[in-house]
Amino acid sequence: MTSLNPDSPALLVRRGRIAGPDGFSPVDLRLSEARIAAIAPAGTLAPEPGETVLEADDGIVLPAFVDLHTHLDKGHITPRQPNPDGSFMGALTAVSADRVANWTAADVEARMEFALRCAYAHGTAAIRTHLDSAPPQHGISWPVFARMRERWAGRIELQATALCGPDHLLDTALVEALAQTAKAHGGSLGGAISVFDNAGEAIANLIDAAGRHGLDLDLHIDESGDSASRSLSVLADRVIETGFSGRVLAGHCCSLAVLAGEDAKATIARVAEAGIAVVSLPMCNLYLQDRLPGRTPRWRGVTLLRELKAAGVAVSLASDNTRDPFYAYGDLDMLEVLRESVRIGHLDHPADRLADWFSAIAAVPARTGGFAYGGTLATSAPADLVVVRARTPGELFSRPQADRTVIRAGAVISARLPDYRDLDPILGVTS
Template sequence: MARGFLPLPDARAFRLENARAPACLVSAGGVAADADGFMRIDVMIENGRIASLAPAGGFHLDGEDVPRVDCGGAIVLPRLVDIHTHLDKGHIWPRRRNPDGSFMGALAAAEADREANWSAQDVARRMDFALRCALAHGTGAIRTHLDSIGKQTAISWPVFAEMRENWAGVIALQATALLPIDLVLDDEPQFRAIVETVARYEGVLGGVTYLGAAPDAKLDAALDRLFQAAAAEGLDVDLHVDESLAPDARTLSRIAQAAIRNRFRGKILCGHCCALATMDEDDLARTIDLACEARLAVVSLPMCNQYLQDRASGRTPRLRGVAPLHELKAAGIPVMVASDNTRDPFYAYGDLDLLEVFREATRICHLDHSDRNWLRTVAATPADVMGLDRHGRLEAGDPADLVIVRARAMTELLSRPQSDRTIVVAGRAIDNTPPDYSELDDIVGL
């Protein structure tokens, strides 16, 4: 069983010494951060929890009969938080490929696979496989969108509820209903049933706004209805927004206006927001001001958006298709990055590895040479949006859920995959071997 590069004692209590941890995720005070924003600390672990944190060498308990592990300056992170995934679509690529790599090709392929194959057993098998991948890489919490249209709502939500119960205490799970925004007005009985299902399973209400068409009065009415339904049930909202580079894709401001108009007090997360990258500076500034007023949060999905956006056969892409995270963050909007799709028609690759996501986001979005607290985008910030106060940080009293990597500095962290990382759950190092793809051969047609 692979348990990472750093052997840990199988003991009720032990101390990690001489570790580096990101200052933006650590509650310990009085420790100076280095040029990368890391501080040297010792971590005392007792009974599966972080008992205390101190500056490296600061415990001064030489007579204490506790095993000590010298980390040698290795980076210690909390287990990470993946706030935008699609566990119900994951790993269908071998049986349903995207024919041309386009967004519409992905949409058609995923819809066809859903209609043909997404039984409760099929969804459960693939979802459990994906969660074991995420666990092996060090993820501690996941929010997944669930296609909630037609017969699929009644299939996927009970499967998710069972998965959430089975994984309780290992990975915290949340689910968001994913439906086309038109359905809110065009099929009121189905929309009511979806809202009731989301409320019953303590989920989040979501939807997809128009991909390229200009927003209109119908969109405004649909958003009003969605926010009113969410408020009536006490639900948060999580929307796919402007996942397009079309110049008419401008729904983020309409979402903000609807939230303000309806005095919505729940949390609102907007995913993708690709079209913001095509705005001129004045339009972008006005949109960001509205987003601030409405208290929106934004998650960018850099790997999937790079795969789909600005794609044309025989032509090198010109645009990155990612939201302007620097500008949003500077305005005070909570920003995050996440995995999105995994080995399905929307993204042929990925493994729910948030360190990979952060590494690629740093390169794609130029997160380097700027603020030093970008690690919050895969930890503390998504934990806050999900309402998880015991995730995404290193704080005394929290579960000892850690990711320890061999890297000692940011350039080392981002230069290699860190595939020998040590994953700690409740104070115990776990087997961090991802499941073998062959496990799914019988359901994906290999």
């Protein structure tokens, strides 16, 4: 696929195909000094003396990925603390028990490092993680995050959001402390609110603290199949009423999909008016939602992706949990996220609009999160790309693309996926 010259200052990617709103375009891309120096119709850029050439052979070329909603602090604990029944409450209980027993700085750091090695090898350039921040865990996980952000600078751009449960959000002193912690680390303020009688008060406390500290908001909202879960509507109302000027991101929004048609339409209109962005986590929601013992699930758990996007809402797709009680699988592979989202959300038709969804794992989350990395393929943009052998979406989504070529700062990286055995000492696994 490529003729590599490790001493070359430039790389020419020939005959690749890039996604756009109207499908895929065949192009050549010249990469120089860590930037995209030129994009031209396929076959028109000739190799320059000493230039490395990568023959894409009509394969799809994607910008490096942006994973807007993850939980790096929870990742990979399933081997030592599985979900007892696969339910949402089972996940809450299992994670709480594991956190109390095991989440030292060394434990959190080792699992974060492993997760980032996975994401980097798969081709991700930017990640936002939620951090469980109920005291005393905030004093452990945030300093670890700060070290990881420094260690991974130049490879993965990292952001973090303070996460607490709904009851904690009624404690204004605690919300203030979380806002100060997030502010000190350049993070954002969040929380999880679904079916909750005091949702309005909890959201008001978050908006007040975020406004005073100049923070963005990133919330888990309505992660439930209960039509009584209307926190997304409450959030939109509060944002509009207060004139909150920061970015607002709502994750999950599952119950929106079980509302009656007019209720859902009204909520979406209000979300669009408030300027709230939405990030959907289809794999985790498919795993947890509508799970009851001995019963086949009746719905997929995914929010109204098409309807939100049609209303002008910025919609992203993300990994969420990986190998923890909330989702027992996953590997922070955004190609897997896109592939499964297409299947779960029926995003493959109309076929001529499918390519437009590719931005939901790159440019849209980059813009939504305010990352320095833009997630685009354009002249002068960072030369951070992923090249696959697949030539069409049908080929792309039929295989995991394990032979992908990841390019960062204009050079092919040699990173490989870490072995799960690397975590054995942390997880207490013995052969």
